[in-house]
Amino acid sequence: MIANSSKSLAEWSTMLAASVAIVGLSTISLAQLDSFSRSILSPVSLQQKRSKSYQYQWEKDAEKCLMQTLRLNNKGEAIFLNDEQEIRAFLKNCLLDKTLQIVAIGIDKKLKDYEGALVWIFSSLKENLVKIPLRKIAPLLQEAMDSIVFTSTLCIVADASGGLGSTVISEVMKASNSRVPILSEPVWMAQFAVLMEQKPYLLPLDIYKQCLMGLLRLQTYKYQKESTVVVTLPGQATVSTLEPVLFELFPHERHVFIYDSCCKTVSRVLARQHKSKGGESIRHTTPLYSSLTRQVPKMLKELQALPQGVASITETWMTSINTYLQLKDGDKERRKLKEPEYIPFCCRLDNLRNYDLALENLLQSILGARSRALPQEMVQEATSALQKVLGENDVPTMMNYEKKIQEVVFCHKLILLENKTLLDTVVPSKEWSLKSTRRIMGCACCDPEEDEEEEEENLGSSKETLVSNLTRPKFVDGKTAFAFDPTQF
Numbered sequence: 001m002i003a004n005s006s007k008s009l010a011e012w013s014t015m016l017a018a019s020v021a022i023v024g025l026s027t028i029s030l031a032q033l034d035s036f037s038r039s040i041l042s043p044v045s046l047q048q049k050r051s052k053s054y055q056y057q058w059e060k061d062a063e064k065c066l067m068q069t070l071r072l073n074n075k076g077e078a079i080f081l082n083d084e085q086e087i088r089a090f091l092k093n094c095l096l097d098k099t100l101q102i103v104a105i106g107i108d109k110k111l112k113d114y115e116g117a118l119v120w121i122f123s124s125l126k127e128n129l130v131k132i133p134l135r136k137i138a139p140l141l142q143e144a145m146d147s148i149v150f151t152s153t154l155c156i157v158a159d160a161s162g163g164l165g166s167t168v169i170s171e172v173m174k175a176s177n178s179r180v181p182i183l184s185e186p187v188w189m190a191q192f193a194v195l196m197e198q199k200p201y202l203l204p205l206d207i208y209k210q211c212l213m214g215l216l217r218l219q220t221y222k223y224q225k226e227s228t229v230v231v232t233l234p235g236q237a238t239v240s241t242l243e244p245v246l247f248e249l250f251p252h253e254r255h256v257f258i259y260d261s262c263c264k265t266v267s268r269v270l271a272r273q274h275k276s277k278g279g280e281s282i283r284h285t286t287p288l289y290s291s292l293t294r295q296v297p298k299m300l301k302e303l304q305a306l307p308q309g310v311a312s313i314t315e316t317w318m319t320s321i322n323t324y325l326q327l328k329d330g331d332k333e334r335r336k337l338k339e340p341e342y343i344p345f346c347c348r349l350d351n352l353r354n355y356d357l358a359l360e361n362l363l364q365s366i367l368g369a370r371s372r373a374l375p376q377e378m379v380q381e382a383t384s385a386l387q388k389v390l391g392e393n394d395v396p397t398m399m400n401y402e403k404k405i406q407e408v409v410f411c412h413k414l415i416l417l418e419n420k421t422l423l424d425t426v427v428p429s430k431e432w433s434l435k436s437t438r439r440i441m442g443c444a445c446c447d448p449e450e451d452e453e454e455e456e457e458n459l460g461s462s463k464e465t466l467v468s469n470l471t472r473p474k475f476v477d478g479k480t481a482f483a484f485d486p487t488q489f
Contacts, residue, residue: 034307034308035307037049038304038305038307043300043301043303043304044300046300046303046304047290047293047300047303050290050308050311050312051287051290053308054286054287054288054290054312057282057286058194058282058286058288059194061282062106062190062191062194063106065104065106065187065190065191066104066106066191069103069104069120070104070120070129078120078128078129078130078131079126079128079129079130079131080130080131080132081130081131081132081136082132082133082136084136084140087132087136087137087140088140088143088144090123090126090130090132091137091140091141091144091218092144093123093125094121094123094125094218095144095148095218095221096125097123097124097125097222098222099122099123099124100121100122100123100124100218100219100222101121101122101219102119102120102121102186102188102215102218102219103120103121103122103129103188104119104120104187104188104191105117105118105119105120105134105188105191105192105195106118106120106191106195107195108131111133116133117133117134117135117195117202117203118131118132118133118134119131119132119134119137119188119211119215134203134207134208134211135203135207137211137214138206138207138210138211138214139210141210141211141213141214141215141218142210142213142214144214144218145213145214145217145218148217148221150217150221150224151224151225151227152220152223152224152225152226152227152228152229153227153228153229153253153254153368154216154220154228154229154231154250154253154254155180155228155229155230155231155253155254155255155256155365155366156231156233156243156246156250156253156254156255156256157169157230157231157232157233157255157256157257157258158233158239158242158243158255158256158257158258158320158323158324158344159232159233159235159236159239159258159259159320160236160239160257160258160259160260160265160317160320160321160324161236161258161259161260161264161265161268161349162236162260162265162266162268162269162272162284162313162317163185163235163236163269163281163283163284164260164265164268164349164389164393165258165259165260165347165349166184166185166232166233166258167389167393168258168349168352168386168389168390169182169230169232169256169258169362169366170182170184170230170232171385171386171388171389172359172362172363172382172385172386172389173230173366173382174385175381175382175384175385176363176378176379176381176382176385177377177378177381178363178367178378179226180226180228180229180230180366180367181220181223181226181229181230182229182230182231182232183219183220183229183230183231183232184232185232185233185234185235185283186219186231186234187234188215189212189216189233189234189238189242190234190235190238190283192208192211192212192215192242193234193238193241193242193288194288195208196208196241196245197241197288197289208245209245209248209249212242212245212246212249213249213250216231227367227368228254228366228367228368230366233246234283235281235282235283235284236265236283236284236316236317236319236320237282237283237284237285237286237287237288237316237319237320238283238288239319239320239323239324240288240289240291240292240319240320240322240323241288241289243323243324243327244323244326244327247327247342251339251340252340254344254345254365254366254368255342255343255344255345256344256345256346256347256362256365256366257324257344257345257346257347258346258347258348258349259320259321259324259346259347259348259349259422260348260349260350261350262314262317262318262405262406262409263397263398263401263402263405263406264349264397265313265317266310266313266314266317266398266401266405267395267396267397267398268393268395269284269285269313270309270310270313270398271395273285273309284313284316285309285312285313285316286312286316287312287315287316287319290315291319292315292318292319292322292412293315295322296411296412298411299315299318299408299411299412302404302407302408302411303315303408305404305407306401306404306405306408310398310401310405311408314405314408314409315408318408318409318412318415321412321415321422322412322414322415324344324346324422325414325415325422325423327342328342328423328424330342343424343434344434345361345362345365345366345426345434346422346423346424346425346426347362347425347426348421348422348425351425351426351427351428352386352390353390355428356383356428357428357429357430358428359379359382359383359386360374360379361426361428361429361432363378363379363382364432365426365434370432370433370434
C-alpha cells in the first residue's frame with residue numbers, strides 16, 4: 001500500500017513538473033517543486049522521478065541537435081544511401097575528402113525499426129548531407145578501416161571535472177604550437193551514447209562497436225600526416241557509456257583521464273549555468289544512465305538532501321569516476337588473460353594548478369614523448385594557456401552544499417574525497433612513468449623508450465611467454481622513485 005502510494009506521488013510529481021514546464025513558470029517555482037518532491041517522496045521514488053526527468057532531457061537534447069543539424073543543410077533533403085555498393089563507393093570517396101564531417105547520429109521516425117537509426121555525414125564530394133542506416137554502414141566501415149594502416153595515434157580524453165579538463169587539454173594543445181589536431185567533444189559521439197543507452201538495444205552491441213570504431217577512424221583519417229590526434233569525450237555524463245567501449249576498441253592508443261574534486265566540479269558547472277542562464281550543456285550536468293544508484297543504493301538517501309540541479313551533477317561526476325575505477329579493477333582479469341591493461345595518464349587538476357612539472361608530464365604523454373624533453377617555448381606557451389583557462393574557471397566552492405555532497409560521495413567507498421588522490425594518478429616528476437606490468441622485459445631500473453614500447457606491443461607469442469615467466473614489479477619508474485604514491489590510494 002505504501003509502495004503504491006509512493007509510486008502515485010512520484011507520478012503526480014512528474015506530471016506536475018511537466019505542467020510547470022509547459023506553462024513556463026519561473027526557475028524559482030521549479031526549485032520549489034523539487035523541494036516539495038524531496039519532502040513527500042521516498043528516496044527510491046524521488047530517484048525514479050529524477051531519472052525520468054534526466055531521460056527526457058537527453059532525448060529532447062538529441063532531437064534538438066538533430067533538428068539544428070538538418071536545418072543547416074541548405075541543399076534540401078539529405079541523400080539516403082541504403083544499397084551496399086553505393087555505401088562502399090561513398091566510403092571510398094570519404095577517405096579522399098579533407099572536409100568530411102560526421103554531423104549527427106539519431107533516429108529518423110519516418111523509417112521503421114532499426115532502419116531508422118542513421119548517421120548523417122557531410123561530404124563535399126556529394127555537396128550534400130548523406131544519411132545511412134547504422135546497421136548497413138557498420139560492417140562496411142569495418143571492412144574499409146581494416147584495409148588501412150593508420151599512422152596517427154589517437155589520444156582519447158575522458159573527463160570528471162565538468163568539462164574543464166577537456167577544455168584545458170584543448171586550449172593547451174592549441175597554444176603549444178604542437179600542430180596536434182583536436183576533435184573536441186564531438187556532438188555525434190554524445191548522440192551515439194544516447195542511442196547505446198536505449199534498452200533493449202535498438203541494434204546489436206557489435207554493430208554499435210563497429211560503428212564507433214569506424215566513424216572515429218573515418219573522422220580522423222584526414223589527419224594521417226600528424227603523429228597524434230586528440231579526441232575529447234563529449235562531457236563527463238558520456239564517460240560511463242563511451243570510455244569502456246573505446247578502451248576495448250583502442251587498447252593500445254593513448255588514454256587520458258583528467259579529474260577534479262566533486263565539490264569544485266559542482267560549483268563550477270552551476271556557476272556556468274548561472275552565467276549562461278541555464279544554457280549549460282546537459283552533457284556535463286545530467287546522468288545519461290543512472291546505473292550507479294543501483295550499484296550504490298545508499299546514495300539515494302543522501303541524494304535526497306540535495307536539490308536536483310546539485311544532485312544530478314554530483315551523480316554525473318561520481319559515475320565518471322566509477323567508470324575509471326571499474327576499468328582499473330578489470331586489470332586483474334586482463335593480466336590473467338594477457339590482455340592489454342587500462343593504463344591511462346590519470347591527471348588531477350590540482351596538480352596542474354600547483355606543479356609546473358604536471359603540465360609538462362601531461363604534454364609528454366599526449367605527444368608520446370615521455371622520455372624526451374619538450375621545447376621550452378612549447379611549455380611556456382602551454383603554461384600561459386593553462387593559467388588563463390584555470391583563471392577563467394576559478395569559482396568559490398559551494399559551502400552550503402559541500403558537506404552534503406561529500407556525504408553522497410562517501411557512499412562510494414572507493415572514491416576518495418577532496419584532496420585525496422585517485423588510484424594511479426601520475427605524480428608530477430622529471431622521471432615519471434605510467435603503471436606497467438605488461439611491457440617491461442627486464443628489471444624495474446630499465447625504462448623503455450616510446451618506440452621500444454610500441455615494438456613490444458607487436459611481439460610474437462614466444463616473447464609473451466618469456467614475459468609471463470618474469471617476476472614483474474607492480475610499478476615501473478624510469479630512475480629513482482615511484483610514479484605513484486601507494487599511500488594515497
